[in-house]
Amino acid sequence: MTEHDSTADFVPRPQGGGGHKNREFRVDSSDDAIADFVDTVNDLGIDGRWLVQGLTDFLRREKRGGGAGMTAEERKVVIESGAMTEAELEESERDVARGVLEENAGELWLRTYQETxxxxxxxxxxxxxxxxxxxxxxxxxxxxxxxxxxxxxxxxxxxxxxxxxxxxxxxxxxxxxxxxxxxxxxxxxxxxxxxxxxxxxxxxxxxxxxxxxxxxxxxxxxxxxxxx
Known part of the structure:
Protein backbone atom coordinates (compact mmCIF):
# COMPACT_ATOMS: atom_id res chain seq x y z
CA MET A 1 0.00 0.00 0.00
CA THR A 2 2.86 2.40 0.62
CA GLU A 3 5.81 2.95 -1.68
CA HIS A 4 7.81 0.38 0.25
CA ASP A 5 8.32 -3.10 -1.21
CA SER A 6 5.68 -5.21 0.54
CA THR A 7 8.03 -8.19 0.84
CA ALA A 8 10.42 -6.15 2.97
CA ASP A 9 7.80 -5.92 5.71
CA PHE A 10 6.84 -9.60 5.65
CA VAL A 11 6.75 -11.14 9.11
CA PRO A 12 5.56 -14.76 9.34
CA ARG A 13 3.12 -15.95 11.98
CA PRO A 14 4.69 -17.36 15.14
CA GLN A 15 4.99 -21.11 15.44
CA GLY A 16 2.80 -22.69 18.06
CA GLY A 17 0.59 -19.59 18.39
CA GLY A 18 -0.46 -18.01 21.68
CA GLY A 19 2.72 -15.91 21.93
CA HIS A 20 0.95 -13.44 24.23
CA LYS A 21 0.50 -16.27 26.75
CA ASN A 22 4.22 -17.16 26.89
CA ARG A 23 5.14 -16.96 30.58
CA GLU A 24 8.80 -16.36 29.70
CA PHE A 25 7.94 -12.81 28.68
CA ARG A 26 5.43 -11.94 31.40
CA VAL A 27 5.94 -8.84 33.57
CA ASP A 28 4.43 -7.72 36.84
CA SER A 29 3.88 -4.34 38.45
CA SER A 30 7.28 -4.45 40.20
CA ASP A 31 9.23 -4.94 36.96
CA ASP A 32 11.82 -2.21 36.21
CA ALA A 33 10.42 -1.88 32.67
CA ILE A 34 7.00 -0.99 34.08
CA ALA A 35 8.54 1.55 36.45
CA ASP A 36 10.45 3.17 33.56
CA PHE A 37 7.25 3.34 31.51
CA VAL A 38 5.35 4.99 34.36
CA ASP A 39 8.13 7.55 34.89
CA THR A 40 8.23 8.36 31.19
CA VAL A 41 4.47 8.88 30.96
CA ASN A 42 4.50 11.08 34.07
CA ASP A 43 7.31 13.17 32.60
CA LEU A 44 5.11 14.02 29.60
CA GLY A 45 3.08 16.38 31.76
CA ILE A 46 -0.26 15.13 30.43
CA ASP A 47 -3.14 13.01 31.73
CA GLY A 48 -1.00 9.89 31.83
CA ARG A 49 -3.67 7.58 33.20
CA TRP A 50 -6.00 8.37 30.33
CA LEU A 51 -3.21 7.92 27.77
CA VAL A 52 -2.22 4.55 29.21
CA GLN A 53 -5.85 3.41 29.26
CA GLY A 54 -6.23 4.35 25.59
CA LEU A 55 -3.07 2.49 24.63
CA THR A 56 -4.17 -0.50 26.71
CA ASP A 57 -7.51 -0.63 24.91
CA PHE A 58 -5.74 -0.53 21.55
CA LEU A 59 -3.26 -3.29 22.43
CA ARG A 60 -6.08 -5.43 23.81
CA ARG A 61 -7.77 -5.24 20.42
CA GLU A 62 -4.48 -6.11 18.72
CA LYS A 63 -3.93 -9.22 20.84
CA ARG A 64 -3.31 -12.29 18.72
CA GLY A 65 -5.85 -15.07 18.60
CA GLY A 66 -3.26 -17.81 19.14
CA GLY A 67 -3.75 -19.59 15.81
CA ALA A 68 -1.39 -22.18 14.40
CA GLY A 69 2.03 -21.07 13.23
CA MET A 70 3.65 -21.67 9.87
CA THR A 71 3.52 -25.21 8.57
CA ALA A 72 6.66 -26.98 7.39
CA GLU A 73 5.48 -26.49 3.81
CA GLU A 74 4.95 -22.75 4.34
CA ARG A 75 8.43 -22.42 5.82
CA LYS A 76 9.86 -24.26 2.82
CA VAL A 77 8.09 -21.95 0.38
CA VAL A 78 9.33 -18.81 2.17
CA ILE A 79 12.93 -20.04 2.23
CA GLU A 80 12.99 -21.39 -1.34
CA SER A 81 11.41 -18.19 -2.67
CA GLY A 82 14.43 -16.26 -1.41
CA ALA A 83 12.25 -13.96 0.67
CA MET A 84 14.12 -15.04 3.82
CA THR A 85 16.93 -17.41 4.71
CA GLU A 86 16.25 -20.09 7.32
CA ALA A 87 18.27 -18.12 9.87
CA GLU A 88 16.31 -14.92 9.09
CA LEU A 89 13.04 -16.81 9.36
CA GLU A 90 13.98 -18.24 12.74
CA GLU A 91 15.05 -14.81 13.98
CA SER A 92 11.79 -13.32 12.73
CA GLU A 93 9.79 -16.00 14.54
CA ARG A 94 11.67 -15.26 17.76
CA ASP A 95 10.90 -11.56 17.36
CA VAL A 96 7.21 -12.29 16.78
CA ALA A 97 7.10 -14.52 19.86
CA ARG A 98 8.64 -11.72 21.94
CA GLY A 99 5.94 -9.31 20.74
CA VAL A 100 7.44 -7.28 17.89
CA LEU A 101 4.05 -7.01 16.19
CA GLU A 102 2.43 -5.60 19.31
CA GLU A 103 5.39 -3.30 19.90
CA ASN A 104 5.18 -1.91 16.37
CA ALA A 105 1.41 -1.48 16.69
CA GLY A 106 1.83 0.35 19.99
CA GLU A 107 4.48 2.64 18.55
CA LEU A 108 2.21 3.44 15.60
CA TRP A 109 -0.71 4.22 17.92
CA LEU A 110 1.40 6.55 20.05
CA ARG A 111 2.97 8.26 17.04
CA THR A 112 -0.44 8.83 15.45
CA TYR A 113 -1.92 9.96 18.77
CA GLN A 114 0.79 12.63 19.00
CA GLU A 115 -0.59 14.08 15.76
CA THR A 116 -3.99 14.79 17.32
Missing amino acids: WSGDTVTEFLGWTEEEVMNAAHDQRIHGVPIRGRLRFPRWQFSLGSRGRLIPHLETVLPILTEHWDWISISAFMSVRQRSLVAEGRKTPRSWLRDGGDPTAVADIIESDKWR
Whole structure:
Protein backbone atom coordinates (compact mmCIF):
# COMPACT_ATOMS: atom_id res chain seq x y z
CA MET A 1 0.00 0.00 0.00
CA THR A 2 2.86 2.40 0.62
CA GLU A 3 5.81 2.95 -1.68
CA HIS A 4 7.81 0.38 0.25
CA ASP A 5 8.32 -3.10 -1.21
CA SER A 6 5.68 -5.21 0.54
CA THR A 7 8.03 -8.19 0.84
CA ALA A 8 10.42 -6.15 2.97
CA ASP A 9 7.80 -5.92 5.71
CA PHE A 10 6.84 -9.60 5.65
CA VAL A 11 6.75 -11.14 9.11
CA PRO A 12 5.56 -14.76 9.34
CA ARG A 13 3.12 -15.95 11.98
CA PRO A 14 4.69 -17.36 15.14
CA GLN A 15 4.99 -21.11 15.44
CA GLY A 16 2.80 -22.69 18.06
CA GLY A 17 0.59 -19.59 18.39
CA GLY A 18 -0.46 -18.01 21.68
CA GLY A 19 2.72 -15.91 21.93
CA HIS A 20 0.95 -13.44 24.23
CA LYS A 21 0.50 -16.27 26.75
CA ASN A 22 4.22 -17.16 26.89
CA ARG A 23 5.14 -16.96 30.58
CA GLU A 24 8.80 -16.36 29.70
CA PHE A 25 7.94 -12.81 28.68
CA ARG A 26 5.43 -11.94 31.40
CA VAL A 27 5.94 -8.84 33.57
CA ASP A 28 4.43 -7.72 36.84
CA SER A 29 3.88 -4.34 38.45
CA SER A 30 7.28 -4.45 40.20
CA ASP A 31 9.23 -4.94 36.96
CA ASP A 32 11.82 -2.21 36.21
CA ALA A 33 10.42 -1.88 32.67
CA ILE A 34 7.00 -0.99 34.08
CA ALA A 35 8.54 1.55 36.45
CA ASP A 36 10.45 3.17 33.56
CA PHE A 37 7.25 3.34 31.51
CA VAL A 38 5.35 4.99 34.36
CA ASP A 39 8.13 7.55 34.89
CA THR A 40 8.23 8.36 31.19
CA VAL A 41 4.47 8.88 30.96
CA ASN A 42 4.50 11.08 34.07
CA ASP A 43 7.31 13.17 32.60
CA LEU A 44 5.11 14.02 29.60
CA GLY A 45 3.08 16.38 31.76
CA ILE A 46 -0.26 15.13 30.43
CA ASP A 47 -3.14 13.01 31.73
CA GLY A 48 -1.00 9.89 31.83
CA ARG A 49 -3.67 7.58 33.20
CA TRP A 50 -6.00 8.37 30.33
CA LEU A 51 -3.21 7.92 27.77
CA VAL A 52 -2.22 4.55 29.21
CA GLN A 53 -5.85 3.41 29.26
CA GLY A 54 -6.23 4.35 25.59
CA LEU A 55 -3.07 2.49 24.63
CA THR A 56 -4.17 -0.50 26.71
CA ASP A 57 -7.51 -0.63 24.91
CA PHE A 58 -5.74 -0.53 21.55
CA LEU A 59 -3.26 -3.29 22.43
CA ARG A 60 -6.08 -5.43 23.81
CA ARG A 61 -7.77 -5.24 20.42
CA GLU A 62 -4.48 -6.11 18.72
CA LYS A 63 -3.93 -9.22 20.84
CA ARG A 64 -3.31 -12.29 18.72
CA GLY A 65 -5.85 -15.07 18.60
CA GLY A 66 -3.26 -17.81 19.14
CA GLY A 67 -3.75 -19.59 15.81
CA ALA A 68 -1.39 -22.18 14.40
CA GLY A 69 2.03 -21.07 13.23
CA MET A 70 3.65 -21.67 9.87
CA THR A 71 3.52 -25.21 8.57
CA ALA A 72 6.66 -26.98 7.39
CA GLU A 73 5.48 -26.49 3.81
CA GLU A 74 4.95 -22.75 4.34
CA ARG A 75 8.43 -22.42 5.82
CA LYS A 76 9.86 -24.26 2.82
CA VAL A 77 8.09 -21.95 0.38
CA VAL A 78 9.33 -18.81 2.17
CA ILE A 79 12.93 -20.04 2.23
CA GLU A 80 12.99 -21.39 -1.34
CA SER A 81 11.41 -18.19 -2.67
CA GLY A 82 14.43 -16.26 -1.41
CA ALA A 83 12.25 -13.96 0.67
CA MET A 84 14.12 -15.04 3.82
CA THR A 85 16.93 -17.41 4.71
CA GLU A 86 16.25 -20.09 7.32
CA ALA A 87 18.27 -18.12 9.87
CA GLU A 88 16.31 -14.92 9.09
CA LEU A 89 13.04 -16.81 9.36
CA GLU A 90 13.98 -18.24 12.74
CA GLU A 91 15.05 -14.81 13.98
CA SER A 92 11.79 -13.32 12.73
CA GLU A 93 9.79 -16.00 14.54
CA ARG A 94 11.67 -15.26 17.76
CA ASP A 95 10.90 -11.56 17.36
CA VAL A 96 7.21 -12.29 16.78
CA ALA A 97 7.10 -14.52 19.86
CA ARG A 98 8.64 -11.72 21.94
CA GLY A 99 5.94 -9.31 20.74
CA VAL A 100 7.44 -7.28 17.89
CA LEU A 101 4.05 -7.01 16.19
CA GLU A 102 2.43 -5.60 19.31
CA GLU A 103 5.39 -3.30 19.90
CA ASN A 104 5.18 -1.91 16.37
CA ALA A 105 1.41 -1.48 16.69
CA GLY A 106 1.83 0.35 19.99
CA GLU A 107 4.48 2.64 18.55
CA LEU A 108 2.21 3.44 15.60
CA TRP A 109 -0.71 4.22 17.92
CA LEU A 110 1.40 6.55 20.05
CA ARG A 111 2.97 8.26 17.04
CA THR A 112 -0.44 8.83 15.45
CA TYR A 113 -1.92 9.96 18.77
CA GLN A 114 0.79 12.63 19.00
CA GLU A 115 -0.59 14.08 15.76
CA THR A 116 -3.99 14.79 17.32
CA TRP A 117 -5.42 17.77 19.18
CA SER A 118 -7.66 17.95 22.21
CA GLY A 119 -11.13 19.44 22.00
CA ASP A 120 -9.92 22.57 23.82
CA THR A 121 -7.18 23.12 21.24
CA VAL A 122 -9.64 22.70 18.37
CA THR A 123 -12.16 25.15 19.84
CA GLU A 124 -9.40 27.73 20.19
CA PHE A 125 -7.97 27.10 16.71
CA LEU A 126 -11.32 27.19 14.90
CA GLY A 127 -12.91 29.84 17.11
CA TRP A 128 -15.87 27.56 17.76
CA THR A 129 -17.69 26.70 20.94
CA GLU A 130 -17.29 23.26 22.47
CA GLU A 131 -20.84 22.42 21.42
CA GLU A 132 -20.12 23.41 17.82
CA VAL A 133 -17.03 21.19 17.77
CA MET A 134 -18.92 18.21 19.20
CA ASN A 135 -21.80 18.68 16.77
CA ALA A 136 -19.42 18.93 13.81
CA ALA A 137 -17.69 15.72 14.88
CA HIS A 138 -21.03 13.95 15.25
CA ASP A 139 -22.09 15.09 11.76
CA GLN A 140 -18.69 14.11 10.29
CA ARG A 141 -17.90 17.66 9.26
CA ILE A 142 -14.66 17.24 11.19
CA HIS A 143 -12.91 14.03 12.25
CA GLY A 144 -13.16 13.23 15.95
CA VAL A 145 -11.67 10.05 17.38
CA PRO A 146 -13.14 8.67 20.64
CA ILE A 147 -10.43 7.51 23.04
CA ARG A 148 -11.55 6.51 26.53
CA GLY A 149 -14.59 8.79 26.48
CA ARG A 150 -12.85 11.83 25.01
CA LEU A 151 -12.56 13.01 21.44
CA ARG A 152 -9.18 13.66 19.85
CA PHE A 153 -8.89 15.42 16.50
CA PRO A 154 -6.23 14.40 13.92
CA ARG A 155 -4.20 17.44 12.89
CA TRP A 156 -4.14 16.63 9.17
CA GLN A 157 -7.64 18.09 8.72
CA PHE A 158 -6.71 21.56 9.94
CA SER A 159 -5.10 24.23 7.77
CA LEU A 160 -4.32 27.74 8.95
CA GLY A 161 -4.36 29.15 5.41
CA SER A 162 -7.65 27.57 4.34
CA ARG A 163 -11.14 28.99 4.63
CA GLY A 164 -12.56 28.12 8.01
CA ARG A 165 -9.14 26.70 8.94
CA LEU A 166 -10.18 23.27 7.65
CA ILE A 167 -8.88 21.63 4.48
CA PRO A 168 -11.33 22.11 1.59
CA HIS A 169 -13.86 19.35 0.85
CA LEU A 170 -13.31 17.68 4.23
CA GLU A 171 -17.06 17.02 4.53
CA THR A 172 -16.97 15.26 1.14
CA VAL A 173 -14.10 12.86 1.75
CA LEU A 174 -14.49 12.23 5.49
CA PRO A 175 -17.55 9.91 5.31
CA ILE A 176 -15.78 7.86 2.62
CA LEU A 177 -12.60 7.65 4.68
CA THR A 178 -14.34 6.52 7.85
CA GLU A 179 -16.38 3.95 5.94
CA HIS A 180 -13.19 2.23 4.74
CA TRP A 181 -10.54 2.65 7.44
CA ASP A 182 -9.88 3.28 11.11
CA TRP A 183 -8.44 6.60 12.25
CA ILE A 184 -4.83 5.39 12.22
CA SER A 185 -5.07 4.18 8.62
CA ILE A 186 -6.81 7.43 7.65
CA SER A 187 -4.03 9.53 9.19
CA ALA A 188 -1.43 7.48 7.34
CA PHE A 189 -3.27 7.77 4.03
CA MET A 190 -3.65 11.54 4.28
CA SER A 191 0.12 11.96 4.74
CA VAL A 192 1.38 9.62 1.97
CA ARG A 193 2.19 11.00 -1.48
CA GLN A 194 -0.02 9.41 -4.14
CA ARG A 195 1.01 8.50 -7.68
CA SER A 196 -2.31 9.66 -9.06
CA LEU A 197 -2.30 13.03 -7.28
CA VAL A 198 0.19 14.99 -9.35
CA ALA A 199 0.50 18.76 -9.57
CA GLU A 200 4.10 19.95 -9.71
CA GLY A 201 5.08 16.61 -8.18
CA ARG A 202 3.21 13.97 -6.23
CA LYS A 203 1.00 15.25 -3.47
CA THR A 204 -0.44 13.83 -0.29
CA PRO A 205 -4.27 13.80 -0.15
CA ARG A 206 -4.07 16.52 2.49
CA SER A 207 -1.93 18.85 0.37
CA TRP A 208 -3.98 18.01 -2.73
CA LEU A 209 -7.20 19.16 -1.08
CA ARG A 210 -5.55 22.09 0.69
CA ASP A 211 -4.21 23.38 -2.65
CA GLY A 212 -7.58 23.19 -4.39
CA GLY A 213 -7.46 19.72 -5.92
CA ASP A 214 -10.59 17.84 -6.99
CA PRO A 215 -11.89 15.74 -4.05
CA THR A 216 -13.15 13.14 -6.55
CA ALA A 217 -9.55 12.13 -7.23
CA VAL A 218 -9.04 11.40 -3.52
CA ALA A 219 -12.37 9.59 -3.26
CA ASP A 220 -11.42 7.37 -6.21
CA ILE A 221 -8.24 6.24 -4.44
CA ILE A 222 -10.14 5.48 -1.25
CA GLU A 223 -12.81 3.51 -3.07
CA SER A 224 -10.21 1.47 -4.95
CA ASP A 225 -8.26 0.87 -1.71
CA LYS A 226 -5.03 1.09 -3.69
CA TRP A 227 -3.21 4.02 -2.11
CA ARG A 228 0.58 4.27 -2.29
